[in-house]
Amino acid sequence: MLASMPRWDPHAEDRLREAALALFLEHGYENVTVTQITERAGLTRRSFSRYFADKRDVLFAGSDELPDVLARAVRHADGAAPPFEALLAGLVDVAGAFEGQAPLTAQRQAVVEASPELQERGRTKFAAVTDAVADALRDRGAPVSEAALLAQVGVAVFRTALDRWTDDPDAGELSARVRETAAELAAGMGAVDFTAPPSPSHAPPRP
Amino acid sequence: MLASMPRWDPHAEDRLREAALALFLEHGYENVTVTQITERAGLTRRSFSRYFADKRDVLFAGSDELPDVLARAVRHADGAAPPFEALLAGLVDVAGAFEGQAPLTAQRQAVVEASPELQERGRTKFAAVTDAVADALRDRGAPVSEAALLAQVGVAVFRTALDRWTDDPDAGELSARVRETAAELAAGMGAVDFTAPPSPSHAPPRP
Numbered sequence: 153m154l155a156s157m158p159r160w161d162p163h164a165e166d167r168l169r170e171a172a173l174a175l176f177l178e179h180g181y182e183n184v185t186v187t188q189i190t191e192r193a194g195l196t197r198r199s200f201s202r203y204f205a206d207k208r209d210v211l212f213a214g215s216d217e218l219p220d221v222l223a224r225a226v227r228h229a230d231g232a233a234p235p236f237e238a239l240l241a242g243l244v245d246v247a248g249a250f251e252g253q254a255p256l257t258a259q260r261q262a263v264v265e266a267s268p269e270l271q272e273r274g275r276t277k278f279a280a281v282t283d284a285v286a287d288a289l290r291d292r293g294a295p296v297s298e299a300a301l302l303a304q305v306g307v308a309v310f311r312t313a314l315d316r317w318t319d320d321p322d323a324g325e326l327s328a329r330v331r332e333t334a335a336e337l338a339a340g341m342g343a344v345d346f347t348a349p350p351s352p353s354h355a356p357p358r359p
Numbered sequence: 360m361l362a363s364m365p366r367w368d369p370h371a372e373d374r375l376r377e378a379a380l381a382l383f384l385e386h387g388y389e390n391v392t393v394t395q396i397t398e399r400a401g402l403t404r405r406s407f408s409r410y411f412a413d414k415r416d417v418l419f420a421g422s423d424e425l426p427d428v429l430a431r432a433v434r435h436a437d438g439a440a441p442p443f444e445a446l447l448a449g450l451v452d453v454a455g456a457f458e459g460q461a462p463l464t465a466q467r468q469a470v471v472e473a474s475p476e477l478q479e480r481g482r483t484k485f486a487a488v489t490d491a492v493a494d495a496l497r498d499r500g501a502p503v504s505e506a507a508l509l510a511q512v513g514v515a516v517f518r519t520a521l522d523r524w525t526d527d528p529d530a531g532e533l534s535a536r537v538r539e540t541a542a543e544l545a546a547g548m549g550a551v552d553f554t555a556p557p558s559p560s561h562a563p564p565r566p
Contacts, residue, residue, distance in 0.1 A: 234547065234550060234551075235547065236547045236548050236550070236551055237550075237551045240551060240553075272479070272483070275482045275483070275486060276479070276482070279482060297519055297522060297523055297526075298543070298547075300519060300522070301515055301516070301519040301540065301543075301544060302544075302547070304511070304512075304514075304515035304518070304519075305511075305512050305515055305544065305548075307511075308508055308511035308512055308515065309508070311511070312504055312507060312508040312511075315504060315507070316504055319504075331553055332553075333508065334548070334551070334553060335553035335554075336505070336508075337508060337509075337512065337548065338545070338548035338549055338551065338553065340441065340442065340443045340505075340509070341443050341512075341541070341544065341545035341548060341549075342545055342548075342549045343441060343443070343444075344441075344443055344444045344447060344541070344545065346447075346538055346539075346541060346542035346545065347542075
């Protein structure tokens with residue numbers, strides 16, 4: 153049946169990923185086998201093994217590198233930039249790698265959201281990204297605690313921009329959305345008077 | 360042996376918690392039994408059962424309520440306050456409940472950090488807090504995506520302030536540290552020019 157197929161298919165990886173995402177969305181991630189994925193893609197298990205370790209890998213291939221890639225981008229940002237600017241430069245840089253991938257990214261997110269197991273893996277992944285970014289900011293001279301805070305905020309900005317982009321890919325590329333989201337957050341926070349207690353009942357006078 | 364003890368000990372809960380934390384720190388959370396905890400505290404298993412469901416509960420009692428408590432504080436903040444100000448009011452409000460608990464909080468954090476199982480539980484807990492806060496901000500009229508972003512940032516501010524406070528409790532109460540941390544973040548973000556690409560190589564001109 154597969155004898156007439158070319159040995160090397162330049163689109164095999166994409167076809168496998170698309171087939172897997174379609175099946176995960178139809179039947180739920182837990183209920184799909186690698187055999188079903190290869191059959192849907194019209195490829196062999198050997199092709200599958202060339203690109204992915206297992207079915208989880210179809211979903212997360214590439215994202216295991218995200219901590220290192222993002223940390224490197226933050227380290228390599230303009231040496232004179234203050235911490236948040238370096239972080240933003242890194243996020244914008246990495247966002248560029250997602251260009252044209254909005255539909256696949258949206259599908260991947262939908263699959264993850266439907267599975268508690270994958271949501272848990274997603275949280276672990278974002279924690280690893282946050283730690284790597286905090287390391288990079290410390291290497292640039294930020295104090296430990298500031299680096300950890302900015303890293304968490306940077307990851308929140310990136311995740312929010314990613315959601316906005318997959319919801320409405322035509323409103324601009326991910327890199328532009330990252331910058332817009334960060335600007336919106338800065339504006340919202342900048343409007344607050346931090347010196348005054350937000351309300352008398354919440355902050356009794358200190359002796 | 361326990362016949363001479365009073366039936367009701369007003370400090371039993373604190374004694375059990377302190378004994379448990381000391382044992383967790385000495386032997387690792389996984390290696391400590393409820394019997395060891397009650398023996399160290401000089402109390403019975405029945406006393407233990409009055410306050411805690413199991414040994415995990417000793418560590419997390421109270422924090423299961425955190426999502427609801429924080430969401431309620433955000434909902435009840437001054438109705439005219441913009442989203443981030445309402446969020447900050449809620450965080451400051453809840454921080455007040457931690458007053459005087461810095462040493463216990465520091466011990467609890469050290470136990471959690473030493474155990475991958477507890478770290479995972481901690482991440483799940485913070486995700487639940489984030490979701491509850493995002494719900495509360497939506498109820499106040501914030502758009503879904505902005506509510507989710509601010510909730511993540513608020514939780515990051517709270518966690519950072521908590522770390523700073525347990526590291527150095529004498530530098531001020533948690534509620535003051537929350538406000539300082541938020542102000543520092545706003546200042547760091549406000550210094551960035553979001554309209555200009557951070558560096559030419561990171562943002563090619565758009566058509």
